[in-house]
Amino acid sequence: MSLLVTGSIGIDSVTSPFGKAENVLGGSAVYFAFAAAQYVPVRLVGAVGDDFPPRFRGMLESRNIDLSGLEVRSGSKTFRWTGRYEGALAEAETVEVHLNVLSERAPVVPEKFADSRFVFLANTHPTLQRELLAQITSPRLSVCDTMNLWIEIERDSLVETLTRVTGVILNDGEARQLTGRTNLIEAAEFVLDLGPKFVMVKKGEHGALLVSADGPAAIPAYPSKLVRDPTGAGDSFAGGVLGYLASQDELNGPALKRAMVHGTVAASFAIEDFSLGRVQKLPREEIDDRVDEMVRMLRFD
Amino acid sequence: MSLLVTGSIGIDSVTSPFGKAENVLGGSAVYFAFAAAQYVPVRLVGAVGDDFPPRFRGMLESRNIDLSGLEVRSGSKTFRWTGRYEGALAEAETVEVHLNVLSERAPVVPEKFADSRFVFLANTHPTLQRELLAQITSPRLSVCDTMNLWIEIERDSLVETLTRVTGVILNDGEARQLTGRTNLIEAAEFVLDLGPKFVMVKKGEHGALLVSADGPAAIPAYPSKLVRDPTGAGDSFAGGVLGYLASQDELNGPALKRAMVHGTVAASFAIEDFSLGRVQKLPREEIDDRVDEMVRMLRFD
Numbered sequence: 001m002s003l004l005v006t007g008s009i010g011i012d013s014v015t016s017p018f019g020k021a022e023n024v025l026g027g028s029a030v031y032f033a034f035a036a037a038q039y040v041p042v043r044l045v046g047a048v049g050d051d052f053p054p055r056f057r058g059m060l061e062s063r064n065i066d067l068s069g070l071e072v073r074s075g076s077k078t079f080r081w082t083g084r085y086e087g088a089l090a091e092a093e094t095v096e097v098h099l100n101v102l103s104e105r106a107p108v109v110p111e112k113f114a115d116s117r118f119v120f121l122a123n124t125h126p127t128l129q130r131e132l133l134a135q136i137t138s139p140r141l142s143v144c145d146t147m148n149l150w151i152e153i154e155r156d157s158l159v160e161t162l163t164r165v166t167g168v169i170l171n172d173g174e175a176r177q178l179t180g181r182t183n184l185i186e187a188a189e190f191v192l193d194l195g196p197k198f199v200m201v202k203k204g205e206h207g208a209l210l211v212s213a214d215g216p217a218a219i220p221a222y223p224s225k226l227v228r229d230p231t232g233a234g235d236s237f238a239g240g241v242l243g244y245l246a247s248q249d250e251l252n253g254p255a256l257k258r259a260m261v262h263g264t265v266a267a268s269f270a271i272e273d274f275s276l277g278r279v280q281k282l283p284r285e286e287i288d289d290r291v292d293e294m295v296r297m298l299r300f301d
Numbered sequence: 302m303s304l305l306v307t308g309s310i311g312i313d314s315v316t317s318p319f320g321k322a323e324n325v326l327g328g329s330a331v332y333f334a335f336a337a338a339q340y341v342p343v344r345l346v347g348a349v350g351d352d353f354p355p356r357f358r359g360m361l362e363s364r365n366i367d368l369s370g371l372e373v374r375s376g377s378k379t380f381r382w383t384g385r386y387e388g389a390l391a392e393a394e395t396v397e398v399h400l401n402v403l404s405e406r407a408p409v410v411p412e413k414f415a416d417s418r419f420v421f422l423a424n425t426h427p428t429l430q431r432e433l434l435a436q437i438t439s440p441r442l443s444v445c446d447t448m449n450l451w452i453e454i455e456r457d458s459l460v461e462t463l464t465r466v467t468g469v470i471l472n473d474g475e476a477r478q479l480t481g482r483t484n485l486i487e488a489a490e491f492v493l494d495l496g497p498k499f500v501m502v503k504k505g506e507h508g509a510l511l512v513s514a515d516g517p518a519a520i521p522a523y524p525s526k527l528v529r530d531p532t533g534a535g536d537s538f539a540g541g542v543l544g545y546l547a548s549q550d551e552l553n554g555p556a557l558k559r560a561m562v563h564g565t566v567a568a569s570f571a572i573e574d575f576s577l578g579r580v581q582k583l584p585r586e587e588i589d590d591r592v593d594e595m596v597r598m599l600r601f602d
Contacts, residue, residue: 088483182389185526206507207521217598218521220508225486261601297518298599300562 001140003246004113005032006045006132007122007235008102009052009070010079014274016089018228021274025056027079028122028145031232034279035239035266036120037064038287039247043116045069045132047107049076049100059280069110076101089230090204109135118246120238121165123147126158133164141251143167143242145234151178163195169238171202184209185216198256200241200263202234210260214253219260222268222294229274233267236279240266265290302441304547305414306333307346307433308423308536309403310353310371311380315575317390319529322575326357328380329423329446332533335580336540336567337421338365339588340548344417346370346433348408350377350401360581370411377402390531391505410436419547421539422466424448427459434465442552444468444543446535452479464496470539472503485510486517499557501542501564503535511561515554520561523569523595530575534568537580541567566591 012026033042042065050072060067077100083092106128114137121129121144129144136142142165150158151174158178162168168191172184179190188199188211198212205227207220240263248255265287272278313327334343343366351373361368378401384393407429415438422430422445430445437443443466451459452475459479463469469492473485480491489500489512499513506528508521541564549556566588573579 183526183528185524203507206504207519209521209524216524218508218524219599219601220510220519220521223486223510223517223519225484227484257601295602298520298601300520300558300599301596 001040001118001246002043002113002116003036003040003118003120003242004043004045004069004109004116004136005029005036005120005122005239006069006107006109007032007120007124008079009044009046009048010081011052012080012231012275013082014084014229014231016085016229016274017087019274021229021277024275025059026081026231026275028232028235030060030276031235031270032120032122032239032242033060033065034063034276035236035270036243036246038240038266038282038284039243039262041066042243043069043113045107045109045113047071047073047076047101047104049078050074052078059276063280069107069113071107073101073104076104083231085230088205089227092231106131117141118242119143120242121145121161122235122238126150126154126161129161130157130164139166141166141242141245143169143238145169145238146174146178148174148177159194162191165196167198167200168196169200169202169234169241171204171234175199175201185211188216200260202237204230204233208237208260208264210256212253212256217257217260219264219298222264222290223297224268224271226272228272230271231275232270236270237263237267240264261291261294262287265294302341302419302547303344303414303417304337304341304419304421304543305344305346305370305410305417305437306330306337306421306423306540307370307408307410308333308421308425309380310345310347310349311382312353313381313532313576314383315385315530315532317386317530317575318388320575322530322578325576326360327382327532327576329533329536331361331577332536332571333421333423333540333543334361334366335364335577336537336571337544337547339541339567339583339585340544340563342367343544344370344414346408346410346414348372348374348377348402348405349379351375353379360577364581370408370414372408374402374405377405384532386531389506390528393532407432418442419543420444421543422446422462423536423539427451427455427462430462431465440467442467442543442546444470444539446470446539447475447479449475449478460495463492466497468499468501469497470501470503470535470542472505472535476500476502486512489517501561503538505531505534509538509561509565511557513554513557518558518561520565520599523565523591524598525569525572527573529573531572532576533571537571538564538568541565562592562595563588566595
């Protein structure tokens with residue numbers, strides 16, 4: 001099934017206790033796309049400046065990612081983010097951020113993408129998320145992410161966006177901040193009351209939580225010793241979730257649970273190296289093996 | 302199979318955003334015993350002062366807990382702890398602590414308990430843990446807990462204790478502090494290298510991690526909306542783990558994994574009310590139902 005993602009496409013520089021990567025490919029839509037493209041072709045909608053290196057284009061094109069919706073704006077500059085991780089790598093410290101092209105007009109969804117059945121609205125201004133979603137004729141599943149900034153300064157617009165989507169994927173801090181609920185199940189139920197059919201709460205190294213009409217289901221993170229750069233873990237998680245769902249017929253509770261395993265596995269690979277180092281040539285078999293490993297690990301009967 | 306626990310028996314006063322409980326039954330060995338006694342009779346070894354209320358004795362005796370090893374010392378006072386939880390209830394703030402009888406000589410293991418096959422050494426001075434363990438003739442499984450204090454001031458003695466036990470159950474902060482490893486699997490492997498066959502790392506609301514020769518296995522916490530007082534969660538976890546194992550023939554990897562579900566469920570009940578409020582009359586059927594629920598929740602295939 002057709003899967004469209006819109007979000008940031010960036011040039012990152014990242015430092016962690018395990019090293020440094022400078023001017024590497026990054027951005028929410030990019031991490032999502034690499035993960036999701038393991039399952040179905042991905043339609044990428046976003047904008048970059050004319051400084052966007054051709055080899056980054058090549059990396060995306062080589063992975064089943066359709067770049068018809070990638071606007072290259074001459075005279076504009078690509079989004080740039082410089083971040084640093086320390087200690088337990090739990091949280092990124094933003095050293096420098098240049099919105100550049102992201103602060104200009106929204107990218108346009110190409111007409112031939114209007115029939116997309118699965119849509120992921122990676123973190124951006126919630127009004128923009130609605131404008132982008134409105135360009136999709138009849139999505140079967142639409143999921144959005146968000147960030148602390150919009151919860152703070154654009155709460156009403158964000159709530160409006162939440163009433164329009166089928167699902168929400170956000171992290172634990174955002175869920176608490178958005179809802180004022182400390183307990184994550186209560187926080188997720190608060191979001192469900194706004195309209196979405198399901199909420200997935202990402203908890204980083206502590207796994208994820210799914211809350212839907214079927215009740216809550218929790219999953220631990222893949223128990224990994226190899227964590228070099230957590231950048232993109234959350235978007236890779238979303239990519240695994242939506243990529244898997246777009247490859248299935250069912251969208252019911254059990255499918256959402258299985259999707260959460262695929263998201264968990266996608267994230268576990270993303271963090272093993274800087275940028276897309278681990279996932280850019282990752283064979284699908286390695287994903288399937290790790291999914292099987294997770295499912296076996298989580299069999300307790 | 303015979304299961305012995307030694308640890309603190311206390312009188313607690315606890316405040317959380319959900320209320321207050323004053324002068325209630327508490328202590329590591331007590332929480333452990335209530336959880337484990339759901340599976341097998343429990344032999345409790347510990348000391349209290351002559352201020353220990355007879356009704357607390359009655360509560361323990363009513364639950365399959367043998368008090369032959371409970372020393373009531375006249376002229377001594379029972380261990381007292383006053384704690385407070387705030388916000389997300391993640392960590393207790395100790396408002397007041399009086400070691401009282403815990404700072405005196407160690408309790409003696411009654412001769413008739415020397416044949417115990419399963420032993421849990423709840424948190425206490427590591428030298429004391431070894432002295433207590435030495436009084437058990439031929440334990441099949443011996444497991445210890447510890448705390449930050451001993452890691453700081455009695456590291457060598459603690460390491461010596463770790464070389465003598467079959468298993469270790471400790472929390473994530475302790476695992477990191479003890480080993481200097483941030484990654485919890487690496488931390489657990491560090492402990493395994495000292496001798497134990499398995500390590501379980503408790504992560505509170507984030508679940509638990511088992512590391513053994515079979516590799517790592519993670520489990521989320523029971524997704525609970527009802528958390529009033531987290532006191533005793535860790536010891537209840539250990540009680541569920543060892544109680545379950547003592548009721549089984551096998552001590553292999555799959556049994557340890559199943560035990561972790563029972564520990565998780567035991568903890569989930571303990572935190573639903575202050576002190577032993579939820580568990581003191583808990584029917585075994587409710588535990589089995591919740592174990593089944595966890596196992597179903599964690600089936601992702």
